[in-house]
Amino acid sequence: MLEMRKPIPVSDAIAKVINHTCQNTTEYIPLSESYGYTLAEPIIAQQDVPHFNRSAYDGFAIRSADSVGATGMNRIPFRVIDHIGAGHVAKVALAEGEAVRIMTGAAMPTHADAVVMLEQAVVTEQGFTIRKPFEPHENVSLQGEDACQGEELIPAGGFIHPGTIALLATFGYTQVRVTKKPIVGILATGTELLDTFDDLVPGKIRNSNGPMIAAQLARLGVESRSYGMLADDMDACYETVVRALRETDCLITTGGVSVGDYDYLPTIYERLGAEVLFNKVSMRPGSVTTAAVANGQLLFGLSGNPSACFTGFELFVRPALNKMMGSQKLYLPYEKAVLTEDFSKANPFTRFIRAVYRSTPQGATVTPAGFNKSNAVSSIARGNALIVLPGGSAGYEAGDEVDVLVLGVEEGTAEWLL
Amino acid sequence: MLEMRKPIPVSDAIAKVINHTCQNTTEYIPLSESYGYTLAEPIIAQQDVPHFNRSAYDGFAIRSADSVGATGMNRIPFRVIDHIGAGHVAKVALAEGEAVRIMTGAAMPTHADAVVMLEQAVVTEQGFTIRKPFEPHENVSLQGEDACQGEELIPAGGFIHPGTIALLATFGYTQVRVTKKPIVGILATGTELLDTFDDLVPGKIRNSNGPMIAAQLARLGVESRSYGMLADDMDACYETVVRALRETDCLITTGGVSVGDYDYLPTIYERLGAEVLFNKVSMRPGSVTTAAVANGQLLFGLSGNPSACFTGFELFVRPALNKMMGSQKLYLPYEKAVLTEDFSKANPFTRFIRAVYRSTPQGATVTPAGFNKSNAVSSIARGNALIVLPGGSAGYEAGDEVDVLVLGVEEGTAEWLL
Structure with missing residues (x-):
């Protein structure tokens, strides 16, 4: 008997996850x-x-009133009576015609209210002369100007x-x-999975989702705990899920959420008494992405297909973890960009296409990162962004402007552009 | 005697640093x-x-030739002779009219070249029937389709x-x-500096540059070693610089690079026999930013003013460290955005204004992050980007498009926008 699942829109699925996520202590x-x-x-x-009036430059602290009338033809002289560096405080207050040699960041002496920069002064035997008047507070950083x-x-x-x-x-x-940051468990399911160090054998593949998710968590600054890989064995899987939920704040599984004969996650959610928030999302890849809540803990059932797994994490797990961590900015950064090549494949579901995003003063472009099926792994490695194409839309052509979610935010640009 | 320094353009200063940076082993x-x-x-x-032909769905593996002529009126029946999950390999080859029940990711049995999805089959006592013909390779992930x-x-x-x-x-x-990643030393200079745990006293401020730079390094994934804070004492400073250069790959100092009476860094560079690459850059803030090379090691002399220090790091230190780490993408991510308020202050130097960048499907905007002097600290905390205004330009008005370098790339957006 084939279970029929009703897909829900991506934004609804995100909202359901966020509504069931609590901020950590x-x-x-x-x-x-x-x-x-x-x-x-x-x-x-x-x-x-600053918490005191400070000199903004290396120079001489003066009383601005004493500078009135100074011109190139009528230079006004000052006597230097003290010399203070940053961190020191002048011992005497200024009287008329007096100045203190002062360094950037030093507290203004009593009665001083302006600073003559070194390059504005002509040094003399007794001190220096100036050729222009100074405003009150000129070249002074005032107490509280940055914050009160x-x-x-x-x-x-x-x-x-x-x-x-x-x-x-x-x-x-x-x-x-x-x-507090959450600790997240990772459990890969599937009889076909080998460990990274295993030699390939017919019919089996190495587990790439587990290491990938650990790195997606690391990118968010979140610690992960691996529960390894489990063959498609119902009881062993259930026991491990129970243990992982006890030891972590949130559990991510990969594989086992579809409608195949060995897809045990739906049954495990049932045995846990978990509320399934959704088990079908109108998106490609990753339509089988599942989220459930058991005793207030979130369980994410991501697809076993790498591109679908990757996308499910970024769309649903990422905002949930950000919310747990107290963030106000839960979602992937958004940009608009011009498509550099045709993308003709239409689909009734919203499509998330792994892509290379590049922004320059001449404009922002985005290019699909190659082989684009839910089981693709090379395009995840090549991409730094996801192109988002609305469901039901026809194909797109080079030159069309499209929505982009930026993933590879650790990296910069190859050229200094300015 | 006041030293006159000739400012060089930002792009020239960056090029000088990069030309003197070597990739690590x-x-x-x-x-x-x-x-x-x-x-x-x-x-x-x-x-x-994939390294073998795999089923792309849960269903039945068949020989496509056997499906020719199937229609709703002329359903073609198949006998199911085996049942394999992912990771297993079928024991027998298919003969005419035979099928193997197969799960997503499982290796295709010998002679099978198409998969009937579960929802495309009507199950019968002996097997199932189909109502349409299947193309060769339909619903099959072919060996090497992702990578060869x-x-x-x-x-x-x-x-x-x-x-x-x-x-x-x-x-x-x-x-x-x-x-290999570099280890970077941090040394804050200035008699005015207190530690984070110190109570404020007149004329002194707490060292904010040291912790800030350590976090800027952490953002790049680079380990730092703090050499604490040094009063403006020439010999002590020199000894610490020598020790730091011995123990790290690169040294960042803050303060002491201007032309004040206690700005010892220029003398220290001389004693080290270092080549000064530049000591004045036509930028605001951070015009005193200095870079030097001693025995192949880079020394960055950043301003003691927090905003200038921050900007100097992002513009010069960041690409140098990225190059040491072997990256091809050395520079801050670039975006274009519309200014949301007037910025009237013009300057002959290139200006880097701490700002809040926000991108949505309605467009990207950028807003100055408040108090904008080189000694500002609150605007660094509020900002996630730098607006770049070319030197010599007049003021800018709300609605003008400006260049933006994006800093706060760890964060996303507050709303799901799609």
Whole structure:
């Protein structure tokens, strides 16, 4: 008896997964290890930035009032009464006609309100002369100009990147409250699977999905635990799934979700009492992608076909894990690009085509990455993006503008373009 | 005596750095740890992919010749003589009118050349019937259709991402030859610097550049070693620089590269016998960015101002490290976007403005990330991109199209847009 499954649209499937995903609890971690986490609390300015008026240049701190009337013909002289580098504080306040030699970043002396840059001064025996008047605050970084104490600078949920870390360091955070990252289990199913180190034998292939998913998780900064490969054996598979769910936050299986005689995952979901969120998505590849929830834990049943597995991960697993980690930006980066070659194959389902995306000042282009079936593996390796073609659309021609989801975001461009 | 420095264009400065950067030697590492490295040798197909003719679906393997003439009115019957799952091989060859029940990925039995999908068959007592003829190879994945043995699939220098790992696993690579990653030293200079855990005192600020650079390196997958913070003390600074050069592949210092009284880096370069590649770049912020080479090792002297330091890293250090790691794609990803607000400040130098880039099907926009001086830190935290405005250009207005370099590539988008 062949089970009939009703496909649901990609966006509905994503929404179902996200609605069943909970954000993890929070923890404190050292600032030096916080890159790639998301903030579990906003960054509030703990002090004004800068927290004192600072010289913006190497030069001389003066009272701007003393510079009024200076011209090339009427140079005004200043006496240098002190000399301070950054980190030091002038010992005396300025009186009329006095100046302090000051370095970039040093606190302005009392009564000083402008800085003459070294290249604006002509040094004399007693000090220097200037040939133009200075405005109050000229060449001075004012207290609080970057941020005021108490101001919320970055909301909770912000991704902790290098700039965030600079800000946290400025405010003295040695520990940061972040959302915990999940640990994700990976279990490959299929009697045909060999390990990477195995020699090929007739009818069998090496497991490429397991190592691939571990790397997709690594790209998200998420730790994985491999539960190896299981032959299509119902009981062994069930026991391993139960153990994996106990030991991890979320489980990804590959294979076994279709309607074949050895596709045991549907039965395992039933034995777990899991709610199946969907088991057919109107997309190519990956239409058999399945998501289920058992005791609040997500189970993703990805296709055993590499391209379908890869796509299912990026579309459904990625946003769920991002949500667990507290992120506000769950989905793959979007770009628009011009197709460089015809893509004539139409399909009633939404198509995700592995492709090479390239953006330059002359425009952004995208090119299918070669052999394009759900069992393809070479095109995953060649691609850095997915072209998205809406379901039901006719074929596309070179020159058409298409939607692109960018995957290979670790890489840059080969030429300096500017 | 004020030293006069001649600024060089950004692209010239980048070219100088790259011309003085050597690729690291290679090493073998386990496949499971290879994500983020670059391939030191091309991936050559070690076998055909698939390496045997496989069923593309769950169904029945038949001889297509036996299906000729099948219609709804003239259903052709088949006897099922065997039953194989993926990973197994049929024991017998097909004779006329015979079929083997077969699962996705299983090797085609001898003489079988087409697969009837389960939903295309009506099951009977003896087997099943079909109502249409099947072409040779219909529903079959042919040996070598994805890749042929001996074919070069990915050239040396390719970034190892999840798809690359899937391909390497397919060919049985347990170890991968990659280009070694550098270890980079970080040394912050400046008497004004406090550690993250220090309380603020008048005239001093916490070191934000050191933690920020460590995170910029982490974003590239590069290990860093901190040499802490040094007061503006010439001899101590020199000793630490010498030690750092001995212990790392490349050294980044912050501060001390301008023309102030405590800017010792120029003297240190001299004592090291280093060749200074440039010490002034026609860019804002970061015009004092310096690069030097001592005994083949690169030294980057970044500004002590956070925004200038950040920009100097992304423009010059990032491509150099990428080249050391064997990458072919050294530079920040490029995008074009529409400015959402006026940016009136013109400058003779090329400007790099920290900004928020957002791309949607309605277009890509970019918005300056707030306070925009070289000492700014909050805008680095808010931004995920750099707007690039050519030197000498007048101000820009909302609606103008501008060049953008994308930094925050770890993050995606907040909404599913398709």
